[in-house]
Amino acid sequence: MIGGLKLLTAFCGLIILLALAPAASAREAPISPGDRLHIQFSGELTVPQWATVVEVDAEDTSAATVAALNQRGLTSICYISAGSWERYRDDASDFPSTVLGRRLAGWPDERWLDVRNRTVLRPLMRQRVQRCAAKGFRAIEFDNVDGYSNRTGFAITRSQQLAYNRMLARMAKRNGLSPGLKNAVGLLKPLSRTFDWALNEECVRYRECAGYKHFTRKEKAVFILEYRKAEVETLCRRAADLAAFGQLKRLRLNGWSLPCR
16 A cells, blocks of 8 residues: 655756666657656655656645656656545545445554545546646556445445546646546456556565456556565566566655566
8 A cells, every 4th residue: 555655856856866867768658668767755756767657645745846757758657546635634624424435454544435426536536637637647556446345334345436536637638638547457347448557565575466367468657566575576676567667665655666677
């Protein structure tokens, strides 16, 4: 589960770090197979030389930082949680209590959202998506979009989750952002046409990577994160089999990573 950690960026330092990274080649699609993702939500932003795609938090990242990433040819991804309420967000008070469910396991400041209630959630998510677009991001990752398979406190069906997720993807595209699907492994096949790329946490650990062939067969990028060192060898083998990009990260998602080569 990603989110909620403050990103402390120093813009001048970022410019220096980015100057050391090679510019990505121009492409029609913002994110494509062969791209290499750097994701960071804590600590001073440091972009490794191998990265072509950089994901940061929507709220904690300034438009100036996004512009610096874009100017170097790096694809900037905006992170938002679309399926959970986060106590520390600027818009937290805009969510009525009727759409707030159980707390997320391991994340006491987050509660599941009732994604059946699109009338309430649509304008709130639209504001978040539009803020990402206004800051200059080129892509967006939607987190916690698998509530139907979790204990949310709501009787969310698979079809209701699919309808909500498709709404998010359409919203992103209307605002010029490339939508990425986070986890939700039970929905990979039906959403492989709707979403442009996918990000997974620990599919090696839980033996859930095979479903990402629905994306890679359509020549869509897949990024895999693992958090346990014991999984590295298997991770890189599975990533190679899928034509995906895999890396070991720390759960707090700071600047450290160990990418598959």
